[in-house]
Amino acid sequence: ADEGEIFGLIGPDGAGKTSIFRILVTVLLADKGNAYVMNYDVAKDFKLIRNIVGYMPGRFSLYQDLSVEENLNFFATIFNTTIQENYETVKDIYQQIEPFKNRRAGKLSGGMKQKLALSCALIHKPKVLFLDEPTTGVDPVSRKEFWEILQKLKSQGITIVVSTPYMDEAKLCDRIALIQNGKILDIETPTNIVKKFDKTIFSVKSEKMFKLLNDLRQFEKTISCFAFGDSHHLVVEHQINLEELQNYLGHHKNLSIKKIEPEIEDCFMQLIQNEKLNES
Missing domain, CATH: 3.30.70.260 (ACT domain)
Incomplete structure (x- = not known):
């Protein structure tokens, strides 16, 4: 993926999207081969990589019994920062869930959970953001809002790598990689993929x-x-x-x-x- 672009990993369930993401964010060790994030080796430089990437897993993985604000403060503390220090990065997203800041995360709607998870992934101002099927199970309106948020983050210079099983979302990426059974079939812009047909x-x-x-x-x-x-x-x-x-x-x-x-x-x-x- 090029710096400052939205790069899509497109494929059906079981294609290998989540495994690739987990390797790149250093929570899974690959059996073989090499992988790099911002020229850092995922095996040798995992501590450095963890400071410059944000990761939003496919499953909602925040603390359900903590409030919205408590979750955000917790993740900010892990990265030795504060909400105030990086507020501009999450401002547009956090303002939408701020009215519910005292509500437990487990009681939020699907769309609100996604926005909270994205805020937590961004709170340390990462250079690369990995989003694993962020709109799966979310209503159409929330899906549209989420992609509008991604376009704003891109304008801030954040590189976004997003996976999705939805082919219509592929059109919203700058470039896409089509993956099946762990193999990349093609990498191109959505327009050029179609032109090859x-x-x-x-x-x-x-x-x-x-x-x-x-x-x-x-x-x-x-x-x-x-x-x-x-x-x-x-x-x-x-x-x-x-x-x-x-x-x-x-x-x-x-x-x-x-x-x-x-x-x-x-x-x-x-x-x-x-x-x-x-x-x-």
Whole structure:
């Protein structure tokens, strides 16, 4: 990740995102290989790294029986600082939860817990902030607010490394790494990831979606087909004859076929499929 950017680690559950984060913040020792944060070795310089990184785990890990203010003071004390000393760093976030400063952390809503956890991760003014799936289980409004906060932190010069299983959040990062089974499949800007998609893609719907999915996967010119929201995304070679596809699916009622632009999730699925083909 470059200094001062929002770098996204994108992948499904079990892809290895949390393990990478735990290695980089020096709470997990890697079996092999090397990893560096701000040119510091995670194995040799772990004490230095812990002073310059902030870490927000995927699970809420603050003290549930302590109040909002007590949690923040506790983490400030660990890093030999105070809320007042670094207040400007957490001001925009803390002001939103300050009315609840005497409420126990365990009694906060999901969105408020995330803001408290972020405040605690920032209280020592880190140079790099690691956020492990920070918006998982949070309502859409809180998700939007959280990403607005990240953009403000970026403007302060803080490098942000964030993991998420949500492909729509990938678009909000400066660059992303797509990861599956512990392997990085590609690293690029979201725009360039999409530009690399070199196939034709259709959105297909009908009354019987399960049967449609099976039929599409049996079509001789199908490269891949996956359920995607209320439709199926069908990936084919460029030279497909649309009329041929319509004739093949003619027995489906209320059939709808639209050519669409690929999304990051389509690119990710294609990379996974290419990886499987290479392995075989």
